[in-house]
Amino acid sequence: MSLFADPRWGEALSHLPDYLGNHVRVSLAALALGLAISLPLAILTRNRPAPRAILLALASIVQTVPGLALLALFYPLLLAAASVTLAWFGISFSAFGFLPAMLALALYSMLPVLRNGITGLNGIDPALVEAAKGVGMTARQSLVIVELPLALPVMMAGIRTAAVWVIGTATLSTPIGQTSLGNYIFAGLQTQNWVFVLFGCLASALLALAVDQLLGLIERGLRRRSRLHTALGGIGIAALVAVTLVPTMGRSSQGYVVGAKTFAEQYVLSALLRDRLQAAGLSATARSGLGSSVIFEALKAGDIDLYVDYSGTLWANQLHRTDIKPRAELLAELKTALAKDNITLLGELGFENAYALVMPKKRAEALGIRSIADLAAHASGLSIAGDYEFFSRPEWAALQKTYGLQFRAQRQMQPDFMYAAVASGEVDVIAGYTSDGLIAKYDLVALDDPRQAIPPYDAILQLAPKRARDETLQAALKPLLGRIDIATMREANLRAAGNDANSSPDAVAKWLWGKVGQR
């Protein structure tokens, strides 16, 4: 059983109380809110065909929005709402994590609850509603004593469907900052840690299955009017919630939160930062898998305390600049701009993760190519491949314009496959990433950019506004600045891309500190 001897199972298990507890918490809250909204709506519209049709159509439309998109949409929505409430009432709230995830999931849960609620209430024998009236019930008494109890089994079936959907979709709330079982899946996919992916899928499937079966027991109990079934199901659900939630209680203070985006290098760096803070005696956790549009706002709002971004990314996405400046100048200007948002640019880690034109070292030597300027003379006979966005990015336009590049053919590829493709000669040149470990693995070379067509992408460490004067924090982080060179980062990324016990972000972070800590 070598599969289960893998220590990554143990590592995955150690995260379970946190991930599962948060997953259950957000699912439960979303379902409760969804029910609180949809059940009254189902009751109110049961005898009103027109509003009912509109409501069901709206709920169906929500259902057609992919779960990931719906969750992602709630972040900017809440961010805007928070700025409005701040401007009008002087109160703000966190648009990060729990709130957007809960709201989006609640919206997602509404269709089955509404549909079954309405079906259940409309499916009652009209003679019984008439009888309720005839024995002297008011409309409300008829609803409470007769209609709702009779519709309950059908309603319960809807609640059951909604619960399974919410539990499944909650795995997608990781990128907007809500810890969930999706953390396993996002981290696993990005670092090729299939143990994590499998663990996350199994855990969420088992949770959904358990909840489905327990709610099914309640539904059967209601249908057959068996108090035993209903009670057993209810006790089961209560026990499940208690067991998953209790371990996460009283953990409100998680100390410093280190953010990370959704790719391997970020997972490794956030683990490294967390370890350094813990080594300095500070309490710290890593919040990884955050969407790149979410993470900067989360830092600004103080939902996370620090994270690593890249100068060129902020230059384009936050400052909306399209011009290109030399490395130091760009950094200086960026630092001033970030300071306006009270964000501290603590410094550079020492390496760049930029786009670069990459080709096999031997081929480049044979052709006498050392820089992109050299490449331009050969380009008309060569083919190039890039990721899905590269050929529409300003970098590509700048490269073509600056060097007069004209390739014979250009193709789009999944980033993981590009390196193997160029190594095997399937394409001649690729637009890779300078810190990617595969450059070393396949014995490739990143060509120089002497005319600086590609903006610099220095890895920079940023601190949230509330940490601007945190001396202890800054002292703990200072030893990392300027220490991580490109070769070391490539090797770390290569390790992280492996699929073995030493490839987990935690393990690679420890290795990385072993390399740079002694310098």
Add this chain to the structure above:
Amino acid sequence: MPSKLAISYAHVTKRFGLLKAVDDVSLDVAEGEFVAVVGGSGSGKTTLLRLANRLIEADGGSVTVEGEDVHNVDPVALRRRIGYVFQSGGLFPHLSVADNIGITPKLLGEPAAATATRVDELLELVQLDRVAHRDRLPEALSGGQRQRVGVARALAARPRIVLMDEPFGALDPLTRDALGEDYRDLHRRLGLTTVMITHDMTEAILLADRIAVMRGGQLLAQGTPAELSHSSDAYVLELLRTPRRQVERLNALLPRSGAA
């Protein structure tokens, strides 16, 4: 006037769209009387019954219950003081026999203990075994037992008036006969006023003091069976002839001693 009126319909009209379900009907039901309203389907007899406890509201004319125009009485309060027996029981399937019977006292806010005692009395009154039936769900009962529960439920809040919507229609002949007789007995012992709807003239003749015949929303005739036989209306006479013809044929087909 020999006795007070329990229910009085005066020129009552009810339309459903273009259809006149009840067309200028006037009918008085005296206290303690057992009146059967006879008619085919669509004759308006159910509508007429429901106008009395405001399950349906009249468009014209007036309906008076125990001296009060029903429009001046809160419909919910009115229904709580008038017993109603539904076609095929109308029992709530998720409530036990006892909870079904005790529903109106409960709605009236009577103490639970008093209601429990009342339920036991009623089970005895409708001749159901308390131990065997009290906590059962309606689905565990036979059709006849269900209808007995329906009668017990209608009587739970001690109404003086009971309305019955084809109460015995769906039962087998033996059960139907026994139940009809038992109810007739209850009606007399409790001093009830009963209005019963039926499409069966035989049942009406056997149970009721007076019969009202309806057709196409109109009241064709009313009176004791003997009075009705002097009616000039062909439909009424035809309705009356049917039971007799059946009896004559039965007598011809069955040996006289067969039933003994």
